[in-house]
Amino acid sequence: MSKKELGLALLLIVIGGITAALNPLFLSGVNLLNMANLIGLFGIFAIGQGLIIITGGIDLSVGSMFALLGVILVDLLVNFELFWPLAVLAVIGVGLVLGLLHGLLVTRLKLQPFVVTLCGLLIYRGIARYYTQDSTSGFGYAGDIDTVSWLAAGRSFGIPNPFIIMVVVALIMAVVLHRTVFGRYLYAVGRNEEAARYSGINTDAVITGAYVLGGALAGLAGVLLVFYTSSVSPSSFGNFYELYAIAAAVLGGCSLRGGEGSVLGIVLGTVLLQILQNLVNILGIPSSLNFAVMGGVILLGVIADQQLGQRKQRIQSNRAQGLAPAE
Amino acid sequence: MAPLLELDGIGKTYPGVRALDGVSLRLERGEVLGLIGENGAGKSTLMKVLGGVVPSSEGTIRIDGQLQASWDVPAATRAGIAFVHQELSLFDNLDVAGNVLFGREPLRGGPLRLFDRRAAREKVAPILRRLGADFTPDTPVAELSIAQRQLVEIARALAAEARIIILDEPTSSLTLSETARLLSVVKELRAGGVGLIYITHRLGEIIDCADRVVCLRDGRMVGALQREDIAHGTMIRLMIGRELRSLYAPPTNPPGEGGLEVRGLVTSAFPARQVDLHIRPGEILGLAGLVGAGRTSLARTLFGIDPPLAGEIRLDGRPLALRGPRDAVAAGIYLAPEDRKRAGLVLDMPITQNVTLANAADYTRGGLLMHRLERAAAEKQRQGLRIKAPDCGVRASTLSGGNQQKVVLGKWLSMAPRVILFDEPTRGIDVGAKGEIYALMRALSDHGVAILMISSDMEEVLGVSDRIVVMHEGRISGGLDRSGFSEQAVLRLAIGGTRQEAEETHA
Numbered sequence A: 001m002s003k004k005e006l007g008l009a010l011l012l013i014v015i016g017g018i019t020a021a022l023n024p025l026f027l028s029g030v031n032l033l034n035m036a037n038l039i040g041l042f043g044i045f046a047i048g049q050g051l052i053i054i055t056g057g058i059d060l061s062v063g064s065m066f067a068l069l070g071v072i073l074v075d076l077l078v079n080f081e082l083f084w085p086l087a088v089l090a091v092i093g094v095g096l097v098l099g100l101l102h103g104l105l106v107t108r109l110k111l112q113p114f115v116v117t118l119c120g121l122l123i124y125r126g127i128a129r130y131y132t133q134d135s136t137s138g139f140g141y142a143g144d145i146d147t148v149s150w151l152a153a154g155r156s157f158g159i160p161n162p163f164i165i166m167v168v169v170a171l172i173m174a175v176v177l178h179r180t181v182f183g184r185y186l187y188a189v190g191r192n193e194e195a196a197r198y199s200g201i202n203t204d205a206v207i208t209g210a211y212v213l214g215g216a217l218a219g220l221a222g223v224l225l226v227f228y229t230s231s232v233s234p235s236s237f238g239n240f241y242e243l244y245a246i247a248a249a250v251l252g253g254c255s256l257r258g259g260e261g262s263v264l265g266i267v268l269g270t271v272l273l274q275i276l277q278n279l280v281n282i283l284g285i286p287s288s289l290n291f292a293v294m295g296g297v298i299l300l301g302v303i304a305d306q307q308l309g310q311r312k313q314r315i316q317s318n319r320a321q322g323l324a325p326a327e
Numbered sequence B: 001m002a003p004l005l006e007l008d009g010i011g012k013t014y015p016g017v018r019a020l021d022g023v024s025l026r027l028e029r030g031e032v033l034g035l036i037g038e039n040g041a042g043k044s045t046l047m048k049v050l051g052g053v054v055p056s057s058e059g060t061i062r063i064d065g066q067l068q069a070s071w072d073v074p075a076a077t078r079a080g081i082a083f084v085h086q087e088l089s090l091f092d093n094l095d096v097a098g099n100v101l102f103g104r105e106p107l108r109g110g111p112l113r114l115f116d117r118r119a120a121r122e123k124v125a126p127i128l129r130r131l132g133a134d135f136t137p138d139t140p141v142a143e144l145s146i147a148q149r150q151l152v153e154i155a156r157a158l159a160a161e162a163r164i165i166i167l168d169e170p171t172s173s174l175t176l177s178e179t180a181r182l183l184s185v186v187k188e189l190r191a192g193g194v195g196l197i198y199i200t201h202r203l204g205e206i207i208d209c210a211d212r213v214v215c216l217r218d219g220r221m222v223g224a225l226q227r228e229d230i231a232h233g234t235m236i237r238l239m240i241g242r243e244l245r246s247l248y249a250p251p252t253n254p255p256g257e258g259g260l261e262v263r264g265l266v267t268s269a270f271p272a273r274q275v276d277l278h279i280r281p282g283e284i285l286g287l288a289g290l291v292g293a294g295r296t297s298l299a300r301t302l303f304g305i306d307p308p309l310a311g312e313i314r315l316d317g318r319p320l321a322l323r324g325p326r327d328a329v330a331a332g333i334y335l336a337p338e339d340r341k342r343a344g345l346v347l348d349m350p351i352t353q354n355v356t357l358a359n360a361a362d363y364t365r366g367g368l369l370m371h372r373l374e375r376a377a378a379e380k381q382r383q384g385l386r387i388k389a390p391d392c393g394v395r396a397s398t399l400s401g402g403n404q405q406k407v408v409l410g411k412w413l414s415m416a417p418r419v420i421l422f423d424e425p426t427r428g429i430d431v432g433a434k435g436e437i438y439a440l441m442r443a444l445s446d447h448g449v450a451i452l453m454i455s456s457d458m459e460e461v462l463g464v465s466d467r468i469v470v471m472h473e474g475r476i477s478g479g480l481d482r483s484g485f486s487e488q489a490v491l492r493l494a495i496g497g498t499r500q501e502a503e504e505t506h507a
Helices: A003-022 A029-054 A062-079 A084-107 A113-132 A146-153 A161-179 A181-191 A193-198 A203-229 A241-251 A263-282 A287-323 B043-050 B073-078 B096-100 B117-130 B146-159 B176-191 B203-209 B232-239 B295-302 B325-331 B340-344 B351-355 B371-384 B401-413 B431-446 B458-464 B487-494 B499-506
Strands: B005-014 B017-027 B032-036 B058-063 B081-084 B164-168 B195-199 B212-217 B220-226 B260-266 B275-279 B284-289 B310-315 B333-336 B419-423 B450-454 B467-472 B475-481
Touching: A003 A263, A003 A287, A029 A062, A029 A161, A029 A181, A029 A203, A029 A241, A029 A263, A062 A084, A062 A113, A062 A203, A062 A241, A084 A113, A084 A146, A084 A203, A146 A161, A146 A203, A161 A181, A161 A203, A161 A263, A181 A193, A181 A203, A193 A203, A193 B340, A241 A263, A241 A287, A263 A287, B005 B043, B017 B043, B017 B058, B032 B043, B032 B176, B032 B203, B032 B232, B043 B164, B043 B195, B073 B081, B081 B146, B096 B117, B096 B146, B117 B146, B146 B176, B176 B195, B176 B203, B195 B203, B203 B232, B212 B232, B220 B232, B232 B487, B260 B295, B275 B450, B275 B475, B284 B295, B284 B431, B284 B458, B284 B487, B295 B333, B295 B419, B295 B450, B325 B333, B333 B401, B340 B401, B351 B371, B351 B401, B371 B401, B401 B431, B431 B450, B431 B458, B450 B458, B458 B487, B467 B487, B475 B487
Parallel strands: B017 B220, B032 B195, B032 B212, B081 B164, B164 B195, B284 B450, B284 B467, B333 B419, B419 B450
Antiparallel strands: B005 B017, B005 B058, B212 B220, B260 B275, B260 B310, B467 B475
C-alpha cells in the first residue's frame, strides 16, 4: 500500500467514523450491504476508466454505453429470448468493440480521447433512445432469467454478488496492471509516450488495449446495472456515470496527465464516493446537495495530494543530490 | 560618440559549466558585426544574456555609454534590442500587421480597447515597403513562405524602433536568392543607422555583409577581424585554433565485416538527397555536420521512427524493413537520442524500470514481472556504468545529465546491441562524465558493436571517431580516415566543400 492509498484509507475511516457517530444507522447491516452493492457496480467500470486515464486518455462515453448496452441486453433476453450466457457475452462483446473503436480512433487517427468519447457519449445515448423510441424497457414476464438475475443482483454468503465480482475484477486487474508487461507499458505510455516508443514499445497497441479493457469492463458493469434497476429507461439510464468513474479514479490517485494510479486506489476512491453519497442520505443533508458534497471533497482531496506530492518531490531530489553531488 | 552597445567582461556559469568567460564586444551605429564560432562555442548564451533572457554571472552592459544597472527582457526591449530568431516565433493565426505590432497594437474605442485595423495597416505598410516585401499587412502569416516570415520578424523589430537587431542563423532555411534579398535588407538597415549582430555558420554571408567579425570559442572571445581581413581561411583558423586534447583510444581489433549498410537512403527531411553509409562492427563512425544538415533525421530513419522514402538498409548483409522503432530494437539497432529527457527516458520512473523498459518481457516468469530480476539487472548496469544514485529505486528525473545518459545506455546494454546510434551523446554533460561515456563507447565497439556517433562537438568528433563522415544539407559531403582528420577538413565538408577541397585544406 502506498502512502497515497494509506491516506485515502485513513480518510475513509475518518469520514465513516464521523458519519457513524452522527447516525449509527450508517453501520447497520442493510446500509452496509446496500453500499457494498453500489461499490461493486461502480467499482468495476471505475477500474476500466482508471486504466484509460493511466494512459493519459479519458472515457466520457461510459454512461451512454450503459444505456445502449442495457437496451441491447433487455432486447436480447426479452424479444429474442436468447440463452442468457450468450446475451451477457454479446453485451460485454459490444462494450469491448466500442472500446476498440475508441482506441483505434485515438491511436490511428490521432484524435483526442476527450473528443472521441464525447462523441461516443452523444451517439450511444441517441441510438439507445431512437431504438426504443424513448420508452422504458424491462424484463416483464421473460422466462429463464432467474439464474442470471440472481448472479447479477443476488447475494452469496450474504454478500452482494456485484461486490464479489468487483473484488475478483480488481484482483485480476491489479495483477495485470502491476505485475505484467502490459501494465508496465500502460504506465510508461502514460508518463512519456515518446520515450516508450523510442524503447521499441508498440504504444498504439498498448493504448488501444486500455480502451478495449475499459470497454469490456463497462460491458460487464452494464449487465449488472440492468439487473440492479431491472429496467432501462434509455434517456436517463447511466447518466453521469462516467463522471463517477472519473471522480473515483482521480480520488484514487490517477492523474489526468497519465502515468499514475493503482487499482487499489481506484477501488478506495469508489468506496469514498459511495460513502459520501450515503452520508448525504443518512445525515439528512438535502439530497440536492449531493453533487456539491462530492465535488467539494474531491477538490480538497486533489489539493491535499498536490501539496504532499510537491513536498515529496523536493525531498527526493534533495536526497538524490545529497548523495550524488553535482557532477 | 559612445558606442551603441558595449559588453564588458561578460561571464556566465551554469552548474559545472563555464558557458561564457570574460566576453567583451562593442557595436557601433550602422555596423554589421559578424559573430562566428562552432556549435557550443557560446554564441547562443551570449545572445540570451544580451536579450536579458538569462542573467549574466558577471560583466557589464552599456547602451550609448550608459551603464545598465539591471538587465532583463523589458530593459533589453527598452534599449531597442530585437531578435530575429533561427526558429521563427510568429503567430500563424494572425495577419502580418497583427504580428508586426504584437504587444503594441494601435487601439480605438477607448475603454473597449479594440484593435484598430486601419491604423495598424497604415503603420505597417511603410515598413514593409522599406524592406521590399511583396505582401501586404493584412496577409495571414500562415500563407507566407519562410523567407517572407523572416521579413515579418525584421519588420517587427523595426516597428519596435529597434536600434540593435540580432540575426541568429537567419538564412538556415532560405534559398540562395532569398538569402541575397535578406543580405540586401541587412545592408539597407545598416545604412539607416541600425547596429546588427549577424550570427551564422555560412561564412560567405559574413564576407558579404560584415564590417567586423568576432569569434567565440569555448565561451571566450578568441579574436576579431577587421573588414579587410575577413576571409574563409582567417575565420576558420579563428574558429579552431586550439590544441585538441587527445581523447582517442584506438580499437583493439580492426573493424569486422557486415554491420549496418545504408544505400540510397532518402529521408523525409531531404527528399531530394540520398545517403550512403556503412557502419562497421568494432568501429566508431563519427557523423559531423552543421545543425540542420540532416543527421538527426538520418538517425531517426535508421531507428525506424521516420519511414525512409527510398533506399535500402542492411544489417550484416540482410535487408531490413523498419516499420517502427520496434523492428529496429528487435534487430539490435538502438538509439540514444539527442533529447534524452523527452525520448530517452521516462523521467518519472525509477532507474530500474527505465533499464528494463525495452525488454520487460525478459524479466517475467509465467507472464508476471519479477521485480527481483529487474532490480538485479538494473543494479548490474548501475555498477557497470557507475551510475551515481543512492539506489535503483530513485526516479531518473533526479539524476544529473551524465547519469541520465548512462541510464539510457543501461537500457540498451542490458539487451543485445548490434548497432548503437548515439545522437549528441555528451550534450549537456560535464567533462568528467564525457570521458566515461567515451570509454563506454569504445568498450562497446571492442565487443563488436557498430557505433554511429552524431556530434556537433568538434573535439569529440575528431577525438573519439575511428572514421568520420560529414553531412551537408541532407547528403554525405565526404568521409575522412583517421590519417586525414583535421578540424579544417571537417569544417570544409560541413559547409558543403568537396573532399578534395578538404584534403587541400589539410595539406
